[in-house]
Amino acid sequence: MPILVVGSVALDTVETPFTKQENVLGGAASYFATAASLYDRVNLVGIVGSDFPREHLDFWRSRSVNLAGLQIHEGKTFHWHGRYHMDMNTRDTLDTQLGVFGDFHPVVPEEYTQSPLVFLANIQPELQLEVLRQMPKARLTVLDSMELWINIARPQLTEVMKQVDILLISEEEVRQYTNQASILTGVKHFFELGLKYVVVKLGSYGALLFGADGTYFSAPAYPLEEIADPTGAGDSFGGGFLGYLSTVDPEANGRYTADDLKRAVVHGNILGSFACSKFGIDGLVSITLADIAARYNELVRYSHFDPTWSATRV
Amino acid sequence: MPILVVGSVALDTVETPFTKQENVLGGAASYFATAASLYDRVNLVGIVGSDFPREHLDFWRSRSVNLAGLQIHEGKTFHWHGRYHMDMNTRDTLDTQLGVFGDFHPVVPEEYTQSPLVFLANIQPELQLEVLRQMPKARLTVLDSMELWINIARPQLTEVMKQVDILLISEEEVRQYTNQASILTGVKHFFELGLKYVVVKLGSYGALLFGADGTYFSAPAYPLEEIADPTGAGDSFGGGFLGYLSTVDPEANGRYTADDLKRAVVHGNILGSFACSKFGIDGLVSITLADIAARYNELVRYSHFDPTWSATRV
Numbered sequence: 001m002p003i004l005v006v007g008s009v010a011l012d013t014v015e016t017p018f019t020k021q022e023n024v025l026g027g028a029a030s031y032f033a034t035a036a037s038l039y040d041r042v043n044l045v046g047i048v049g050s051d052f053p054r055e056h057l058d059f060w061r062s063r064s065v066n067l068a069g070l071q072i073h074e075g076k077t078f079h080w081h082g083r084y085h086m087d088m089n090t091r092d093t094l095d096t097q098l099g100v101f102g103d104f105h106p107v108v109p110e111e112y113t114q115s116p117l118v119f120l121a122n123i124q125p126e127l128q129l130e131v132l133r134q135m136p137k138a139r140l141t142v143l144d145s146m147e148l149w150i151n152i153a154r155p156q157l158t159e160v161m162k163q164v165d166i167l168l169i170s171e172e173e174v175r176q177y178t179n180q181a182s183i184l185t186g187v188k189h190f191f192e193l194g195l196k197y198v199v200v201k202l203g204s205y206g207a208l209l210f211g212a213d214g215t216y217f218s219a220p221a222y223p224l225e226e227i228a229d230p231t232g233a234g235d236s237f238g239g240g241f242l243g244y245l246s247t248v249d250p251e252a253n254g255r256y257t258a259d260d261l262k263r264a265v266v267h268g269n270i271l272g273s274f275a276c277s278k279f280g281i282d283g284l285v286s287i288t289l290a291d292i293a294a295r296y297n298e299l300v301r302y303s304h305f306d307p308t309w310s311a312t313r314v
Numbered sequence: 315m316p317i318l319v320v321g322s323v324a325l326d327t328v329e330t331p332f333t334k335q336e337n338v339l340g341g342a343a344s345y346f347a348t349a350a351s352l353y354d355r356v357n358l359v360g361i362v363g364s365d366f367p368r369e370h371l372d373f374w375r376s377r378s379v380n381l382a383g384l385q386i387h388e389g390k391t392f393h394w395h396g397r398y399h400m401d402m403n404t405r406d407t408l409d410t411q412l413g414v415f416g417d418f419h420p421v422v423p424e425e426y427t428q429s430p431l432v433f434l435a436n437i438q439p440e441l442q443l444e445v446l447r448q449m450p451k452a453r454l455t456v457l458d459s460m461e462l463w464i465n466i467a468r469p470q471l472t473e474v475m476k477q478v479d480i481l482l483i484s485e486e487e488v489r490q491y492t493n494q495a496s497i498l499t500g501v502k503h504f505f506e507l508g509l510k511y512v513v514v515k516l517g518s519y520g521a522l523l524f525g526a527d528g529t530y531f532s533a534p535a536y537p538l539e540e541i542a543d544p545t546g547a548g549d550s551f552g553g554g555f556l557g558y559l560s561t562v563d564p565e566a567n568g569r570y571t572a573d574d575l576k577r578a579v580v581h582g583n584i585l586g587s588f589a590c591s592k593f594g595i596d597g598l599v600s601i602t603l604a605d606i607a608a609r610y611n612e613l614v615r616y617s618h619f620d621p622t623w624s625a626t627r628v
Contacts, residue, residue, distance in 0.1 A: 087495060181401060184539040205519040206532070218520070218617050220532035225498040262619040293623070300621040303532050305576040307614040309607070 001246040002066070002114070004138075005032045006045040006106050006131045007121025007235070008078055009070070011052070013095075014231055014280065015083040024280040025056050026080060028121035028144070031232030034284045035239025035271040036119075037063040038292065040246035043112040045069035045131065047104045049077040059285075068109040073100040088227045089203065108134040119242050120164065121235055122146045125156035132163050139254050140245065142166045144238050150177050161190065166197045168238055168268075174200055183208070199241070199265055201234055201272075209265045215258040219265040220303040222273035222295050229279045233272040236284060240264075240271025240292075270295045315560040316380070316428070318452075319346045320359040320420050320445045321435025321549070322392055323384070325366070327409075328545055328594065329397040338594040339370050340394060342435035342458070345546030348598045349553025349585040350433075351377040352606065354560035357426040359383035359445065361418045363391040373599075382423040387414040402541045403517065422448035433556050434478065435549060436460045439470035446477050453568050454559065456480040458552050464491050475504065480511045482552055488514055497522070511575055513555070513582070515548055523579045529572040533579040534617040536587035536609050543593045547586040550598060554578075554585025554606075584609045 012026030033042045043066045050072065057067060076099035084091045106127055116139035120128040125145075132141065141164040149157045150173060161167060167190055171183060178186035187198045191212040200208040206221035244267035248260050256264075270292055274283040326340030347356045357380045364386065371381060390413030398405045420441055430453035434442040439459075446455065455478040463471045464487060475481060481504055485497060492500035501512045505526040514522040520535035558581035562574050570578075584606055588597040 182539055182541075184537055202519065205516065208537075216537060216616050217619070218534040218537075219619070220534075220617075223498055223522075223530060223532075225496055227496075259620055263623055266619055266623075296623050297621075300619070302530050303534075304618050304621065305531070305533070305580055305614070306573055307611075307618065309577055309580075309610055 001116055002041040002043050002112075003036050003117040003119060003242050003246050004043045004045065004108070004112050004115035004131075004135065005029050005036070005119040005121055006127065007032060007119075007123050008101060009044075009046040009048050009052070010078040010080050012079070012231065012280070013081040014229060016088065016229055016279075017084065017086050019279065021279060026231060026280065027078060028123070028232070028235040030056075031235035031275060031281060031284070032119055032121050032239040033060060033065045034063070034281050035236040035275065036243035036246070037065050038239075038271075038284070038287065038289060039243030040064075041066065043069060043109075043115050045106045045108060045112070047071040047073060047078075047100050049073060049075045049100045052077045066112070069107065069112055071100075071104070071107070073103075075100040077101075082231070084230065088230055091230075106131050106134075113137065116140065117242050117246055118142065119238055120144065120160065121238065122149075125149055125153050125160045128160045129156070129163070132160070139250070140165050140256065142168065142238065142242055144168045144234065145173065147173060147176060158193065161193045161195060165195065166199065167195050168199045168201060168234070168241070170201045170203070170234070197261055199268070201237060203233075207237070207265050207269055209261055211258060211261070213258070215261070217258075217262045217265065219262070219269055220299055222270055222299060223302070224273055224277060227276045228283070230276050232281065233275050236275035237268035237272040239284075241268035243267065243271070266296060266299055267292065270299070315430055316355040316357050316426075317350050317431040317433060317556050317560050318357045318359065318422070318426050318429035318445075318449065319343050319350070319433040319435055320441065321346060321433075321437050322415060323358075323360040323362050323366075324392040324394050326393070326545065326594070327395040328543060330402065330543055330593075331398065331400050333593065335593060340545060340594065341392060342437070342546070342549040344370075345549035345589060345595060345598070346433055346435050346553040346556075347374060347379050348377070348595050349550040349589065350557035350560070351379050352553075352585075352598070352601065352603060353557030354378075355380065357383060357423075357429050359420045359422060359426070361385040361387060361392075361414050363387060363389045363414045366391045380426070383421065383426055385414075385418070385421070387417075389414040391415075396545070398544065402544055405544075420445050420448075427451065430454065431556050431560055432456065433552055434458065434474065435552065436463075439463055439467050439474045442474045443470070443477070446474070453564070454479050454570065456482060456552065456556055458482045458548065459487065461487060461490060472507065475507045475509060479509065480513065481509050482513045482515060482548070482555070484515045484517070484548070513579055515551060517547075520583055521551070521579050523575055525572060525575070527572070529575070531572075531576045531579065533576070533583055534613055536584055536613060537616070538587055538591060541590045542597070544590050546595065547589050550589035551582035551586040553598075555582035557581065557585070580610060580613055581606065584613070
């Protein structure tokens with residue numbers, strides 16, 4: 001079941017305490033598409049410059065990523081330069097060059113409009129709205145955002161939230177958007193906007209799933225001894241989340257069950273862990289569904305416990 | 315199966331952003347004993363001054379806490395004064411008055427020496443060693459510590475670690491003691507000292523159980539909308555952990571299984587959540603095993619997911 005994604009495609013310079021690489025494939029849509037294409041066909045909407053290496057396009061085509069919606073304009077590809085601190089949890093953005101991304105307006109090709117699943121990766125909320133207007137038949141819409149848009153485009157971001165089904169958001173962003181210290185109190189604000197589910201990403205602590213229907217689920221993180229590069233972990237989470245849902249038949253009314261969404265969050269954590277384990281997108285390139293299944297089974301073992309304890313045994 | 319605990323018994327002044335209370339019952343052994351006594355008999359070793367209110371002794375007696383090892387000396391009870399920041403995760407110690415605790419040496423009454431389970435709550439490592447020497451027949455010994463002893467009594471703390479079975483430690487303390495950014499790498503140091511299990515407490519993110527045998531378990535936190543007072547959450551975790559184990563029959567060789575320990579960690583999180591939900595020990599006073607069982611069942615629902623997903627379904 002094809003998944004449409006709109007977001008940035010970039011050439012990044014990434015510095016960690018251990019290494020530095022220039023002009024590596026980056027951008028939210030790149031990580032999402034690479035992760036989600038392990039499960040199903042991905043329809044990519046984005047823009048790159050004339051400097052974008054052909055090898056990346058060939059790689060995506062080999063993974064059934066449809067590039068009909070990837071505009072190639074004369075000029076430079078979006079470039080991000082970031083440096084991670086020793087703890088690998090915090091980073092500084094040293095430079096951002098918009099290049100051709102500065103004038104980008106997403107155009108959804110006719111052949112994409114049947115995609116039942118839509119992922120609005122982290123770009124300007126106005127552009128996310130442009131995509132939603134071109135996808136009136138989408139069955140499930142998922143929004144990812146970041147701190148920047150909460151700060152400089154809050155009204156537009158709020159409008160997108162009102163129009164989508166599921167929000168992926170970090171713990172810090174929940175606090176920032178809702179002004180609530182308690183995540184459990186904060187997420188209620190999103191349900192007032194009409195969202196059906198909110199997934200709160202906790203980084204190395206896993207993720208929480210909240211449903212407007214009262215669903216609550218705490219998904220364990222996949223334990224990693226070393227983090228090679230956290231770039232794109234959240235976008236890869238999105239790729240695992242929607243990639244998994246693309247393999248599920250929804251109920252007759254087109255809805256996914258809470259159990260479907262729980263599994264999707266686990267897949268999100270798994271794809272996020274693969275993304276972090278190598279530099280750039282490398283952690284997502286050589287894996288297969290069997291590798292994902294192996295980590296899924298590990299997470300079952302790592303997080304399930306005897307469900308039958310009761311006070312009567314004392 | 316009785317549990318021996320040694321640790322501080324205090325009269326605290328606690329300030330949160332919302333309230334301030336003076337001379338409330340506090341101290342690591344107090345929280346532990348109050349939590350663990352919900353499950354089984356607790357043998358308390360500690361010291362208080364002549365100012366210690368008789369009502370607290372009566373309360374503990376009503377909960378089958380044996381006070382034969384609680385010394386009552388002329389003078390002042392240990393006093394701690396702390397203030398929590400707005401986020402409730404960090405706090406400042408404004409004052410500490412050792413009082414009679416300054417000359418404390420634990421004396422284990424003869425009737426306690428048959429306790430198979432021993433909890434060394436957060437006190438000077440030298441005093442923890444004094445208790446271990448008096449408990450040669452203990453079946454399971456559990457150590458809790460804190461930042462202070464890592465800083466000022468590291469060799470003595472290391473000696474205690476070498477002599478016990480299980481270590482309870484916070485994430486920050488693992489980093490501080492091992493100088494490793496990665497928790498997974500850090501805990502290996504403890505196994506080299508001979509520990510059988512290490513429980514890493516993650517606060518509002520739950521807890522991780524590591525076994526020298528390769529056991530790994532991620533226990534979900536019980537979700538709380540509001541934190542009234544985090545004081546004693548770690549000690550209450552210990553009380554739930556050992557309290558639960560006191561109800562379990564070990565294997566013929568006296569060992570507990572990894573499944574026993576997983577359930578124990580879940581109980582630890584539950585008792586920690588009850589401790590945080592009200593001021594001081596109040597959250598532990600009025601609950602019953604049925605309340606604990608209810609949260610246990612909730613946590614099963616909140617954290618278990620379909621174990622059967624495999625790549626063949628795609």
